[in-house]
Amino acid sequence: MVKVAIFDYGAGNIFSLKNSLEKNDAQVEIITSFDNVNSYSGLLLPGVGNFDPAIKSIRDYSKTDFVDFVGNDTPVLGICLGMEMFFEKSEEGKEKGLGVIDGEVILLPTEMKIPHMGWNDIQIERSSKILEGIPNGSWVYFVHSYRVKPKNDDVIVADSDYGVKVPAVVEYKNFFGTQFHPEKSGNIGSVMIGNFLRECKK
């Protein structure tokens, strides 16, 4: 059984994510710091909360850095806010991001309703481990006010249309991100969670 950790910023529903991982046969632990030895095959940064408090909870309460904890080999899945934190900075806050992917996080176009909330379809730009078995045009559940803007477009593996092209899935080294919530996206989302866990087993 693959053992993974969810980092809890203390700001909302991580129950559904835990539930979804367990249904895909993972053993899940909730962690609030990186101080213990990394005995996990994967790490999840959930998608609830606000940029600054979430970044602070990751940075300020551990002696070990996030980057040192996960290294080059622990697969990390960042969901929504969790993915936004991979980047260097966000218009949602003043704090520096984790900076593992070059680029920034900006507000969605203001002529659209914000948050972008509901089911939208994804266009797959290139093959990706996390999207194995996912048909192009699948519906997934989004709820967010910001979008990521990577310096290098090659990290974007799928996008969605909301007035502009919104990067929906990013992949860079051992970092996987989804702007939508796979744990809330029905059976399609569950397949993605399963794909991530398969990466963790490798």
Added chain:
Amino acid sequence: MTLTKRVIPCLDVADGRVVKGLHFSSIKDAGDPVQLAEKYSKEGADELIFLDITASQEQRETIKSLVSKVAQVINIPFTVGGGIKTLQHARDILLNGADKVAINTGAVKNPEIITELMELFGKQCIVIAIDAKRNYNVEDGKNIFSEDNQKFWFEVFIYGGKKGTGLDAIDWAKKVEKLGAGEILLTSIDMDGTKNGYDVLLTREIVNSVHIPVIASGGCGKPEHMLEIFKNSNVDAALAASIFHYETHSVDRVKEFLKERGIPVRL
């Protein structure tokens, strides 16, 4: 493609059971909430809303355990409302597996709770429920409309539709958006329970006054009503209860009906 319109079954819960009645009178038992939630989720519901219509202090523990039971059997978003007045109560519900909390009376009495919740959990967690009703005592400073030569404004009601507040629903919608609400659940008291269709005028006016998503509620008696509200307003989602509970219409059939008539839905 782009964002789809959402079809949302609503479960009114009292004493741990789903009930349906006209304005709290002649309440009928409509089933087990966990079973119904799972069924709707499998049928393709885009989201679920639970409203605790008893909303008493004693029921809080029951609701907490119900929330986590429901969260275990579904993989779509769900919202819980009814009697939420404090940050702690909202937090309890979110940490037990709900994605959003819906607040009506609690927000009218203490609007700051909206901003406090936004700062803690993000605006996507906060649904402000607005129950609105036509008031024919026309006053200065209200947004006035007219139908059949009668003038009126839309007044916000609290305590399950029992008490008027004097607040204009359109002004209140704009205010809750400013305070940090992520979505509005708009119920027309005039139409609720009638099965004559959603309140097109009210829905359209609220949708056009804010830039956050709006869910239309109250009055749905058949799939045609959902089609009507999606065609005649830019509303994001339509909520219905009784048409789903008694197997009159399944969620997937309603969505097929909408899709065949040109409404973008997830199927």
